[in-house]
Amino acid sequence: MPELPVEIPIPTPHQAVFIMVAVATSVASLLVVTNRNLFYSALCLVGALFGVAGVYVLLEAEFLAIAQVLVYVGAIATLITFAIMLTRGIMFGTTSPNNRHMFAVMSMALLVFLLVAGLVDRVPWAVAEDLTLSGDGKSLIVDLGWEFVTTYALPLELIGLLLLIALVGAVMLARDDE
Amino acid sequence: MVPLQAYLTLAAFIFSCGLYGALARRNAIAMLMAVELMLNAVNINLVAFWRYGPNREDLAGQTFAIFVIAVAAAEVAVGLALVIAIYRSRKTVYLDEIDLLQG
Amino acid sequence: MEQFSLLAPEILLFTGGLVIFLIDVFARDRTDSGRGYATLALFTLSAAFVASLFQTYAFFELEVAQKPVAVLNMLEIDLFAALLKAPIILVMILITMAGSTYMNKRTERRGEFWSFFVWVTLAMSVALSASNLIMLYVAIEFLSITSYLLAGFLRDNQRSAEAGLKYFLYGAVASAAMLYGMTFVYGATGTLDLKEIAAHIAANDPSVLAPALLPATMFVMVGLGFKATLAPFFQWAPDTYDGAPTPVTIYLSTASKAIGLAVTARVFVVSMNALLVDWVPIMAGLSILTMTMGNLMALRQQDVKRMLAYSSVAHAGYLLIGITAVAAGTESFMDGINGLLIYLIAYMFTNVGAFLVVMVLEERAGRTDIGAFEGLYRRAPALAVMLTVFLLSLAGIPATAGFWGKFFVFGAAVQRQYFWLAGAGVVNAGIAAWYYVNVVRVMYFGERETDAEPVSVPIGMGAVLVVCTLVVFWIGLYPDPLIEWATTASEQLLSVGS
Numbered sequence: 001m002p003e004l005p006v007e008i009p010i011p012t013p014h015q016a017v018f019i020m021v022a023v024a025t026s027v028a029s030l031l032v033v034t035n036r037n038l039f040y041s042a043l044c045l046v047g048a049l050f051g052v053a054g055v056y057v058l059l060e061a062e063f064l065a066i067a068q069v070l071v072y073v074g075a076i077a078t079l080i081t082f083a084i085m086l087t088r089g090i091m092f093g094t095t096s097p098n099n100r101h102m103f104a105v106m107s108m109a110l111l112v113f114l115l116v117a118g119l120v121d122r123v124p125w126a127v128a129e130d131l132t133l134s135g136d137g138k139s140l141i142v143d144l145g146w147e148f149v150t151t152y153a154l155p156l157e158l159i160g161l162l163l164l165i166a167l168v169g170a171v172m173l174a175r176d177d178e
Numbered sequence: 179m180v181p182l183q184a185y186l187t188l189a190a191f192i193f194s195c196g197l198y199g200a201l202a203r204r205n206a207i208a209m210l211m212a213v214e215l216m217l218n219a220v221n222i223n224l225v226a227f228w229r230y231g232p233n234r235e236d237l238a239g240q241t242f243a244i245f246v247i248a249v250a251a252a253e254v255a256v257g258l259a260l261v262i263a264i265y266r267s268r269k270t271v272y273l274d275e276i277d278l279l280q281g
Numbered sequence: 282m283e284q285f286s287l288l289a290p291e292i293l294l295f296t297g298g299l300v301i302f303l304i305d306v307f308a309r310d311r312t313d314s315g316r317g318y319a320t321l322a323l324f325t326l327s328a329a330f331v332a333s334l335f336q337t338y339a340f341f342e343l344e345v346a347q348k349p350v351a352v353l354n355m356l357e358i359d360l361f362a363a364l365l366k367a368p369i370i371l372v373m374i375l376i377t378m379a380g381s382t383y384m385n386k387r388t389e390r391r392g393e394f395w396s397f398f399v400w401v402t403l404a405m406s407v408a409l410s411a412s413n414l415i416m417l418y419v420a421i422e423f424l425s426i427t428s429y430l431l432a433g434f435l436r437d438n439q440r441s442a443e444a445g446l447k448y449f450l451y452g453a454v455a456s457a458a459m460l461y462g463m464t465f466v467y468g469a470t471g472t473l474d475l476k477e478i479a480a481h482i483a484a485n486d487p488s489v490l491a492p493a494l495l496p497a498t499m500f501v502m503v504g505l506g507f508k509a510t511l512a513p514f515f516q517w518a519p520d521t522y523d524g525a526p527t528p529v530t531i532y533l534s535t536a537s538k539a540i541g542l543a544v545t546a547r548v549f550v551v552s553m554n555a556l557l558v559d560w561v562p563i564m565a566g567l568s569i570l571t572m573t574m575g576n577l578m579a580l581r582q583q584d585v586k587r588m589l590a591y592s593s594v595a596h597a598g599y600l601l602i603g604i605t606a607v608a609a610g611t612e613s614f615m616d617g618i619n620g621l622l623i624y625l626i627a628y629m630f631t632n633v634g635a636f637l638v639v640m641v642l643e644e645r646a647g648r649t650d651i652g653a654f655e656g657l658y659r660r661a662p663a664l665a666v667m668l669t670v671f672l673l674s675l676a677g678i679p680a681t682a683g684f685w686g687k688f689f690v691f692g693a694a695v696q697r698q699y700f701w702l703a704g705a706g707v708v709n710a711g712i713a714a715w716y717y718v719n720v721v722r723v724m725y726f727g728e729r730e731t732d733a734e735p736v737s738v739p740i741g742m743g744a745v746l747v748v749c750t751l752v753v754f755w756i757g758l759y760p761d762p763l764i765e766w767a768t769t770a771s772e773q774l775l776s777v778g779s
Binding site: 124169173 | 295302353354355356390393397400404415416419420422426427430433436442445468469470471481485489490496
């Protein structure tokens with residue numbers, strides 16, 4: 001068998017999974033913002049959110065992956081789907097889903113992507129030499145909980161209050177009085 | 179191991195998608211969905227930087243990501259409530275048709 | 282325990298809001314006049330104000346804190362935060378006193394409104410001294426999300442609901458962009474603490490990190506610029522200011538904007554000091570763009586409320602000069618940050634007064650266009666004179682508070698030899714004077730009598746207007762103490778950064 005002129009890198013299983021998850025998430029994200037039908041957009045959003053949960057698993061942040069599925073997919077995506085159905089009649093609109101700045105915005109978004117993508121290779125990010133995680137997943141979750149009630153106690157309190165305000169305020173704005 | 183740059187590029191792509199959707203869509207709910215994409219890109223960045231960063235034991239990146247998720251939940255609730263309040267009186271959620279205030 | 286005494290204003294605000302909220306939950310009375318809730322809010326805010334005054338006094342006079350005090354790892358109470366906290370809470374008190382009748386008349390959900398109003402003050406107070414990006418983000422989002430609710434609070438009023446939705450949609454995008462920038466700061470430095478970020482930048486070659494930090498700062502500026510209504514992120518402001526209930530408009534255009542600028546100053550001065558030179562062109566450009574666009578739009582307005590909205594955008598531009606012209610480590614008298622502090626405090630009280638006069642007329646005539654002000658001097662001399670004082674102070678005429686703000690901010694630019702920046706500021710101030718004076722002219726010499734009845738001013742409103750006028754003159758005629766405090770505070774903040 002003749003030698004190939006270039007060496008084709010064979011991805012490790014980990015990399016192969018990443019490539020699949022990344023491609024799926026990217027396609028789903030693109031569909032969210034390009035689909036004409038809002039309902040399909042919402043379904044694609046659920047897909048993208050699951051993909052992001054997969055990315056967290058690959059990054060060994062399992063707790064976050066669970067939180068992502070529970071809060072984002074379970075609550076936020078459902079809420080959005082409900083809102084779409086409540087405001088139906090616009091779901092299958094015949095008018096354009098985009099405003100007149102569409103092309104300017106598209107080039108701006110492309111520019112942002114190229115800027116950041118060009119940047120990531122050129123910056124000396126604060127990266128550790130040794131990438132193995134100390135401790136197992138369980139101790140990480142214990143540490144995470146500990147951080148929340150010690151270092152981050154104050155923001156945690158505030159966010160609790162914020163969720164209360166958001167809940168009460170949302171009910172107040174959205175409920176039907178009659 | 180997947181290089182850090184791969185995660186950052188993925189996040190940049192999702193963020194740009196979200197940015198495009200948030201600014202180009204006319205429907206307020208579609209804009210909201212695009213904002214969720216942007217926040218997810220942010221979280222991928224945070225977790226990736228945490229995983230590859232020097233101070234993994236302080237878990238700052240993961241903690242930040244959880245705060246972002248919680249704030250996003252509050253934001254979506256308030257945003258959708260505003261959308262529904264508008265829809266009830268105006269029967270539209272197209273932002274360019276919501277134009278009482280202009281000048 | 283000492284840490285908790287430092288948090289006294291915040292704890293008071295938290296508890297007070299909760300008391301109002303719980304009373305409302307258990308009373309479930311939609312016909313209640315709401316006066317009790319407003320009084321409780323007033324009481325809570327006043328208690329927090331006294332606590333923050335004690336703090337300011339302790340910090341400045343007793344010099345308990347030669348160095349900033351870190352609280353619960355997340356906050357850093359320093360002179361900069363202490364000096365702004367008391368005026369911001371006072372502004373919220375004034376708005377409560379003047380706006381309680383207005384709000385209670387328009388909504389049935391008075392308990393919710395006043396508890397949210399107290400809690401939004403809590404968010405501002407925390408944001409002022411946040412020293413960690415997580416804390417900063419949570420505090421700013423708390424402020425934003427509660428403000429979306431308050432702007433859209435009168436949901437049956439289509440204008441209010443629209444104001445809330447527009448504010449929300451712009452704000453959500455801006456805050457996502459800000460977060461994206463913060464992640465790059467985290468990635469480049471490995472930490473979220475403002476001081477440790479500075480230490481990391483100093484330990485490495487700043488020019489190596491610059492390719493990551495400059496775009497990151499620009500993203501962060503989108504979010505903070507949105508709160509501070511800097512160009513090009515101010516489009517929401519006139520619509521939201523116009524449609525939101527007037528008491529909400531007043532705090533959005535004063536206290537909330539002050540938070541945006543104060544946080545910008547803290548983030549840039551404390552953590553990005555090493556990159557100071559790199560961001561001067563960006564900040565200067567933003568500043569000139571903001572004031573020019575704000576003023577040009579304000580010139581075209583026929584409605585005084587919208588004119589004030591655009592002019593408050595222009596003021597954000599002048600304020601940004603102070604952050605652009607930061608001069609750390611030099612022995613200069615005007616280091617930019619003291620100008621920012623003086624300008625902010627002067628601006629807040631002036632603008633509250635100006636918006637309140639507009640609110641009085643809105644209550645009376647139901648409209649706020651320039652015609653409603655014709656011949657105001659004959660119908661309500663006191664009101665007209667006070668509005669004149671506020672407008673002159675906004676224009677920066679000597680003997681008013683606004684003069685010292687502009688003097689110190691433009692002076693800082695001159696000291697750093699950014700003559701073009703100071704020049705742009707002065708030219709803009711000239712344009713602005715034109716439309717302010719136009720309103721004054723209409724009030725005194727307007728011929729068309731639309732409404733001959735004298736305008737009556739409720740007692741609470743009158744008291745607040747008098748307080749605002751007194752503060753404007755106090756700072757205008759006897760600025761020495763404020764200048765001294767602001768200079769001490771700015772020196773401390775700058776010494777942390779460098």
